[in-house]
Amino acid sequence: MTDLQKNVQATIDELVETGVERGVQVAVYREGELVVDAVAGLADPATGRPMTSDTPVYVTSTGKGMIATVVHLLAEQGVLAYDTPIAEYWPEFAAHGKERATVRHALTYRAGVPGVPVETTPADIANWDKMCAAVADEKPWWEPGTRIGYHPQSWMYLMGEIVRRTSGKTVSQILREQVALPLGVADELFLAVPHSELPRLAVIEDPEGPPMELTPEMTAQIPFFRVVDGYTAAPMAALPDAAFSNRPDVLTSDAGATATARGLARMYDALLNGLIPPARLAEVTSPQASGTDEVVGMPATWGLGYSVGLTQVLDRPTYFGMGGSGGTAAFADKATGLSVGITKNRIGAGDPFGTVDRIGQVIL
Numbered sequence: 228m229t230d231l232q233k234n235v236q237a238t239i240d241e242l243v244e245t246g247v248e249r250g251v252q253v254a255v256y257r258e259g260e261l262v263v264d265a266v267a268g269l270a271d272p273a274t275g276r277p278m279t280s281d282t283p284v285y286v287t288s289t290g291k292g293m294i295a296t297v298v299h300l301l302a303e304q305g306v307l308a309y310d311t312p313i314a315e316y317w318p319e320f321a322a323h324g325k326e327r328a329t330v331r332h333a334l335t336y337r338a339g340v341p342g343v344p345v346e347t348t349p350a351d352i353a354n355w356d357k358m359c360a361a362v363a364d365e366k367p368w369w370e371p372g373t374r375i376g377y378h379p380q381s382w383m384y385l386m387g388e389i390v391r392r393t394s395g396k397t398v399s400q401i402l403r404e405q406v407a408l409p410l411g412v413a414d415e416l417f418l419a420v421p422h423s424e425l426p427r428l429a430v431i432e433d434p435e436g437p438p439m440e441l442t443p444e445m446t447a448q449i450p451f452f453r454v455v456d457g458y459t460a461a462p463m464a465a466l467p468d469a470a471f472s473n474r475p476d477v478l479t480s481d482a483g484a485t486a487t488a489r490g491l492a493r494m495y496d497a498l499l500n501g502l503i504p505p506a507r508l509a510e511v512t513s514p515q516a517s518g519t520d521e522v523v524g525m526p527a528t529w530g531l532g533y534s535v536g537l538t539q540v541l542d543r544p545t546y547f548g549m550g551g552s553g554g555t556a557a558f559a560d561k562a563t564g565l566s567v568g569i570t571k572n573r574i575g576a577g578d579p580f581g582t583v584d585r586i587g588q589v590i591l
Contacts, residue, residue: 231255234589236265242582243268249432249573250278252488253586256496256566263590264489270429270572281415283485284429284570285472287551288379290418290484292558294386295334295532295549296494297401299503299511307393309334309531313385316392319363328371333385334531335516339367340385341378342458347465352380353476359388366456369521375529376521379451379460379552383482386532387418399481407490410497415490420478428485431472431553434576450524460522467552469574484551491557491568495548499559499566512547512561534558540584541591554579560591567591 239251250268254261270278301307307316309331314321320328325339332338344351344361351357362384368376378385387398394401399419407416420428452461465471477483498508511531520527528535534549536542537558548558548567554575559566567590569583578584 231590232263232265235263235586236267238586238589239265239267242585246435248571248582250282250429250571251582252278252280252282252284252568252570254280254487254489254492254568255590256492257564258500259496261489261492272432273430278429278572280489281427281487282429283415283417283420283424283427283487284555284572285431285478285483285485285553286491286555286557286570287467287472287484287553289491289549289551289555289557290486291382292491292533292549293402293406293416293418293484293486293494294383294390294398295511296406296498296502297390297398298330298334298386298532299507300405301390301394301401303503303507307389313338313389316389317363319360322364323366325367325371328367330389331515331531332371333382333389335529336375336377336382336520336527337372337516338378338385339369339371339374339376340365340381341368341376341460341522342455343380343462343465345454345457345459345462347380347462349465349471349474349477352465352482353474353480355384355387355481358384358482362388365458368455374521375516375518375527377460377523377527379522380462380465380482383484387481397481406494406497406502410493412487412490412493415487416494417485418483419481420483420485422475422479425475425478428478429572431469432573433469434574436576451522472553472574486557486568486570488557488568488570491570492566495557495559495566495568499561499564514544537587538580538584540580541587550580550583552579554582556580556583556587563591565590
């Protein structure tokens with residue numbers, strides 16, 4: 228494992244030195260032991276503040292794995308059940324024929340509500356009650372349970388509100404009390420970041436070069452941007468660019484997700500080693516739904532809240548985890564027992580998971 232630390236460090240040093248990345252963190256756990264803890268580059272280029280192992284980074288949808296973990300802990304405690312209709316916990320969600328949609332459908336991206344209102348702004352994203360009301364009132368894009376479609380932004384509210392309605396606590400509270408504190412990463416694993424912690428965060432950067440212009444003609448050809456009954460999976464005013472990702476209101480809301488690579492890897496290591504019982508782990512990390520994704524337009528395989536296989540390169544059936552739009556990821560390999568966190572503060576362009584793939588191949 229000493230060689231693995233050296234190889235990972237050399238890889239991320241090169242990524243930073245060549246200008247591909249600004250700041251990178253990589254952590255690997257195995258059976259409770261931190262076997263790789265590598266960091267390179269800057270957290271804030273304006274001040275020269277270095278990236279360190281305990282610098283939290285906004286990780287977009289990589290945080291969905293944190294929420295899934297909370298849901299499975301509550302399921303184990305009998306607080307909620309996968310096959311219960313969501314409307315039994317959240318009556319308003321039954322609107323427009325969604326009364327049969329279950330928690331399992333939501334966890335496998337088959338609930339049929341992948342969109343948020345097309346006019347959604349970053350300030351709206353930070354308004355939990357407003358966004359939950361919008362998701363509850365969404366007309367299903369398909370009959371729940373019949374198709375798969377990634378829920379880029381709506382999923383955080385969908386699952387987070389199920390947690391709140393069943394437990395009486397926010398998803399951030401449960402994450403802190405039942406995951407982050409017991410695992411010793413309370414300062415490294417957040418959904419809503421406390422205001423006092425904001426100065427510690429890495430500053431997110433957009434990709435180098437001019438931004439890509441998306442014309443109406445282009446967006447009309449991309450399933451991700453289509454509009455259905457006034458809802459879209461990708462509201463143009465609230466896409467997670469650097470300006471969005473550095474907003475205090477977004478970062479301090481339950482719709483955010485901020486973590487260190489070390490905190491993420493620690494959580495996945497705990498999943499492999501008893502955070503939930505082996506039988507439940509086997510269920511939630513095995514394929515539960517697969518097919519062509521109606522929103523992304525690509526093949527997808529989902530466990531319960533975790534992707535089975537991660538990227539087109541890191542695609543073994545023993546991998547489970549989540550990646551985020553900026554090019555971060557966290558996952559575990561059931562075959563080797565390794566758990567990995569990869570964070571960075573420059574949003575990936577072109578191939579957003581190029582850095583994750585390169586580092587993952589070094590590790591695995």
